[in-house]
Amino acid sequence: MYLTLDGVEKKFQSNTNNEVKVLDDISFEVEKGQFVSIVGPSGCGKSTLLYLVSGLEKASKGKIEISGEQVTKPGPDRVVVFQEDGLFPWLNVLDNVTYGLLLKKMPKKEAEAKATEMLKLVHLSNYADSYPHQLSGGMKHRVAIARALVMDPDILLMDEPFAALDEQTRMALHNELLEIWRKTKVTVLFVTHNIREAVLLSQKIIVMATRPGKIKATYHVQTTQDGYTPDSVTLDLEQKILATLEEEMEKVLKEELGDDYNFKKSDIHRDTNGDMGSGI
Amino acid sequence: MVIWEVASRLSTVPTFMFPGVLQVLETLFNGIINGQITGAIFQSIGRLLVGFTIAVIVGLILGYLIWRYKLVDDTLGFLVVALQSIPSIVWLPLAIVWFGLGETAILFVVTIGATWTMTMNTTSGFKNVPTLYQRVARTYGSSGFHLLRTVIIPASIPQIISGLRLAWAFSWRALMAGELLGAGGGLGHLLETGRSLGQMDLVISVMIIIAIIGTIMDNVVFTRLEKNVQKKWGLS
Numbered sequence: 001m002y003l004t005l006d007g008v009e010k011k012f013q014s015n016t017n018n019e020v021k022v023l024d025d026i027s028f029e030v031e032k033g034q035f036v037s038i039v040g041p042s043g044c045g046k047s048t049l050l051y052l053v054s055g056l057e058k059a060s061k062g063k064i065e066i067s068g069e070q071v072t073k074p075g076p077d078r079v080v081v082f083q084e085d086g087l088f089p090w091l092n093v094l095d096n097v098t099y100g101l102l103l104k105k106m107p108k109k110e111a112e113a114k115a116t117e118m119l120k121l122v123h124l125s126n127y128a129d130s131y132p133h134q135l136s137g138g139m140k141h142r143v144a145i146a147r148a149l150v151m152d153p154d155i156l157l158m159d160e161p162f163a164a165l166d167e168q169t170r171m172a173l174h175n176e177l178l179e180i181w182r183k184t185k186v187t188v189l190f191v192t193h194n195i196r197e198a199v200l201l202s203q204k205i206i207v208m209a210t211r212p213g214k215i216k217a218t219y220h221v222q223t224t225q226d227g228y229t230p231d232s233v234t235l236d237l238e239q240k241i242l243a244t245l246e247e248e249m250e251k252v253l254k255e256e257l258g259d260d261y262n263f264k265k266s267d268i269h270r271d272t273n274g275d276m277g278s279g280i
Numbered sequence: 281m282v283i284w285e286v287a288s289r290l291s292t293v294p295t296f297m298f299p300g301v302l303q304v305l306e307t308l309f310n311g312i313i314n315g316q317i318t319g320a321i322f323q324s325i326g327r328l329l330v331g332f333t334i335a336v337i338v339g340l341i342l343g344y345l346i347w348r349y350k351l352v353d354d355t356l357g358f359l360v361v362a363l364q365s366i367p368s369i370v371w372l373p374l375a376i377v378w379f380g381l382g383e384t385a386i387l388f389v390v391t392i393g394a395t396w397t398m399t400m401n402t403t404s405g406f407k408n409v410p411t412l413y414q415r416v417a418r419t420y421g422s423s424g425f426h427l428l429r430t431v432i433i434p435a436s437i438p439q440i441i442s443g444l445r446l447a448w449a450f451s452w453r454a455l456m457a458g459e460l461l462g463a464g465g466g467l468g469h470l471l472e473t474g475r476s477l478g479q480m481d482l483v484i485s486v487m488i489i490i491a492i493i494g495t496i497m498d499n500v501v502f503t504r505l506e507k508n509v510q511k512k513w514g515l516s
């Protein structure tokens with residue numbers, strides 16, 4: 001097995017010095033070159049899970065191994081496309097995209113040629129000299145995606161990379177991503193809120209439960225991925241996942257309404273917005 | 281200006297104490313031509329640049345150390361906050377005892393006034409670098425000095441520029457006070473000369489120059505720099 005998570009647990013120190021368990025007993029395996037999606041309610045620890053695999057955060061318990069080697073620190077073989085674009089505002093688009101390449105000691109000429117090529121792929125070749133503040137939100141996200149893809153990573157960790165994009169661009173990028181995935185055999189861990197996106201792109205879908213984040217179900221997608229044509233199989237799967245998630249959402253809502261109900265009874269002077277949605 | 285001129289003509293105060301606009305402008309003009317005021321300007325600016333530069337360099341280094349090492353933060357960091365609240369001219373008596381009443385004493389006051397502000401702004405700039413930028417850099421393999429050079433410092437530029445602006449204002453004020461009290465020429469000293477000779481037209485001329493230089497630096501140089509940087513860094 002290529003990427004293995006075994007009994008991974010993550011706790012965070014909360015401000016009251018208590019420990020909050022965000023992820024509990026996460027175990028799954030990913031084959032080399034597999035495209036795996038992770039879906040789950042907001043706040044269930046999807047981003048945290050990606051950070052653990054990337055090495056940016058350390059697991060409190062359990063093991064994360066890549067080709068048998070334990071992950072201890074971040075490395076350019078595992079690149080993250082963050083939920084927010086995270087472009088450096090002091091660098092122009094081209095310099096943002098070459099940042100990682102130059103760190104790999106690639107000659108500047110070669111890095112720039114590669115970056116330009118990648119920018120063409122995300123339809124931003126005319127903006128190489130622009131600065132991030134001159135781009136729209138969706139454009140910034142595409143630069144961030146280009147910056148990650150240009151690295152030719154072994155594992156691509158994507159945190160809702162297409163959430164900020166319009167439908168057309170999203171579909172175009174789905175295709176590009178699948179193309180690149182097929183060409184480079186990169187292993188993809190793809191977090192999304194969009195069930196259809198998960199079903200259309202991936203071979204395996206992990207559905208997470210929340211508080212603490214756990215694996216609720218795993219689905220395998222049978223059809224060949226082409227990124228845009230739903231058929232009866234995928235539609236059926238979509239429904240199944242939706243049903244699983246709805247259970248989970250109900251749980252979240254119940255908990256939250258419970259909170260709401262309690263505080264209304266105990267303290268009517270509190271700001272009505274007080275705790276609502278704190279876990280969303 | 282008209283009111284000033286009229287008030288000066290009509291008032292019973294003798295003209296050397298309350299000169300009119302025209303007279304002040306004449307003195308100002310002559311002072312610039314014959315080099316009296318121009319020389320003082322260059323002397324003051326020169327001193328300011330030296331003091332300011334030292335303050336900025338020391339401030340950046342101290343700021344870095346406070347950010348980097350918890351121990352330094354707990355000790356020096358606390359001290360800097362206290363030191364920063366001391367008006368810089370208060371250091372003059374000490375400076376005079378240590379260095380004598382001269383160039384070094386004034387330079388010392390100019391430098392010390394700006395150093396602490398610069399230190400504090402650098403520290404807070406470094407501390408407020410968004411985690412996201414650091415995470416991005418680390419996933420691409422950056423760490424240590426490379427991370428400092430390519431992410432921590434550039435990301436703190438807006439704060440560092442605010443620091444520069446404040447440091448400049450502090451050292452400018454300290455310089456004037458220092459020159460006024462100390463010996464060794466400069467605009468502050470020219471003020472003192474004007475006072476002792478009873479030439480209020482000279483005093484007012486120098487005040488005008490001081491105001492002009494202050495405004496140019498603050499509004500033209502720093503405010504503009506700050507605005508551009510904030511826009512580019514997406515802060516406004």
Ligand SMILES: Nc1ncnc2c1ncn2[C@@H]1O[C@H](COP(=O)(O)OP(=O)(O)OP(=O)(O)O)[C@@H](O)[C@H]1O
Binds near residue numbers: 048280
């Ligand atoms: N550094 C941290 N310190 C303390 N708690 C944290 C930290 N990072 C995340 N958390 C908590 O962990 C939980 C999971 O966060 P995470 O960002 O992984 O959720 P998510 O599934 O990515 O949510 P979303 O879909 O909204 O992006 C949240 O309740 C959050 O408050």
Ligand SMILES: [Mg+2]
Binds near residue numbers: 046
């Ligand atoms: Mg997230």
